[in-house]
Amino acid sequence: MTKVVKQCGKIRLATNVCDLERTLLGGQSFRWRKLCEAPKPKYCGVALDTYWVLTPDSEHIDYEAHTVVPDQDFDVQLADYLRADFDLQQQQALWMQADEQFVKFVGKPVRMLCQQPLENIVCFMCSQNNNIKRISSMIQWFCSAYGRKIGHFHGQDEYTFPTLDALSSRSCEELDVELRAAKFGYRAKFIARTLQQIVERGGLAWFEALRQLPYVEAREALVQLPGIGYKVADCICLMSLGHLESVPIDTHIYKIAQRYYMPHLVGQKSVTNKIYAEVAQHFQQLHGKYAGWAQAVLFCADLPQFQDKSEKESTTEEKEKKAAVSKPKKRKK
DNA sequence: ATGTGCCCTTTGTT
DNA sequence: AAACAAAGGGCAC
Numbered sequence A: 001m002t003k004v005v006k007q008c009g010k011i012r013l014a015t016n017v018c019d020l021e022r023t024l025l026g027g028q029s030f031r032w033r034k035l036c037e038a039p040k041p042k043y044c045g046v047a048l049d050t051y052w053v054l055t056p057d058s059e060h061i062d063y064e065a066h067t068v069v070p071d072q073d074f075d076v077q078l079a080d081y082l083r084a085d086f087d088l089q090q091q092q093a094l095w096m097q098a099d100e101q102f103v104k105f106v107g108k109p110v111r112m113l114c115q116q117p118l119e120n121i122v123c124f125m126c127s128q129n130n131n132i133k134r135i136s137s138m139i140q141w142f143c144s145a146y147g148r149k150i151g152h153f154h155g156q157d158e159y160t161f162p163t164l165d166a167l168s169s170r171s172c173e174e175l176d177v178e179l180r181a182a183k184f185g186y187r188a189k190f191i192a193r194t195l196q197q198i199v200e201r202g203g204l205a206w207f208e209a210l211r212q213l214p215y216v217e218a219r220e221a222l223v224q225l226p227g228i229g230y231k232v233a234d235c236i237c238l239m240s241l242g243h244l245e246s247v248p249i250d251t252h253i254y255k256i257a258q259r260y261y262m263p264h265l266v267g268q269k270s271v272t273n274k275i276y277a278e279v280a281q282h283f284q285q286l287h288g289k290y291a292g293w294a295q296a297v298l299f300c301a302d303l304p305q306f307q308d309k310s311e312k313e314s315t316t317e318e319k320e321k322k323a324a325v326s327k328p329k330k331r332k333k
Numbered sequence B: 001a002t003g004t005g006c007c008c009t010t011t012g013t014t
Numbered sequence C: 001a002a003a004c005a006a007a008g009g010g011c012a013c
Helices: A020-025 A074-081 A088-098 A117-126 A132-146 A164-168 A172-181 A187-200 A204-212 A215-222 A230-240 A251-261 A273-302 A313-325
Strands: A005-012 A032-036 A042-047 A050-056 A060-067 A149-153 A156-159
Touching (some): A005 A074, A117 A132, A117 A187, A117 A204, A132 A156
């Protein structure tokens, strides 16, 4: 195995503009976990071929980086990954100015990660009819099967996300069979075929072309791939192609839209393409060119795992809804 | 052109 | 215990 380089450092990114809990564990990436809570919260995971341990300080994020790819500027990589240059406070002020509902959702500062397209595509193809926990375990399996081992840290082996070359060493059929055996279900064939088509379109160079294209055109190109509809295409545009105006409408955002923004949609239970377009356009007009980032703020505020128990009236409705469906826990057998 | 079952698998509820 | 719905959708009809 090649030598693993370890390096420590820090980047300037204050905790009041970056909440790692929501940013890393909120469903953008499926590669991070919380290492510990005390004495300081630490988060670890693999991104950009490097295993990171991140510890937020008041004005900085301290990092530990382990990688098999030498000669990297970790400061630049991490700052880029967290979009450290983006002025979130200024943007949130603008969003609140344009959207009187927005103040209800502004809580801990959520950042939009800048991810890698290939990983992003595979992860969100796995996301359909699925939940964060299982998506994470599927991706972990995927990386251990086809990725490169970085090392053993904090009780588990860590792997890079596989390269297109490594994945292409198998035929479309072989990959389909292996993914099915690994419980990817009907997503197996989608993933196998889409990976093949990405190679046919030029691989990483194709991603770069999509990045340069206008948002709408990049999106149309993505939905040509099997297993990628508008929702997943929007996630990819937003999270790894730099099209921050893209607003993915998932079931959570749709419920928020119904309740707080578009009451006329109450009763419309399925998100048809037409309704999808209507909701996306609404948020784009309301939140402007970084509408996708604003969507992430709404999304994280709505996630059950991040609901602040000691809230005010804004989430009363939410609490009532939860209370109505929650039951006393079952006793163990 | 727009709207409804079915799809793999896991988990939690009736 | 067995059936059923839902979990951050997409596709064929």
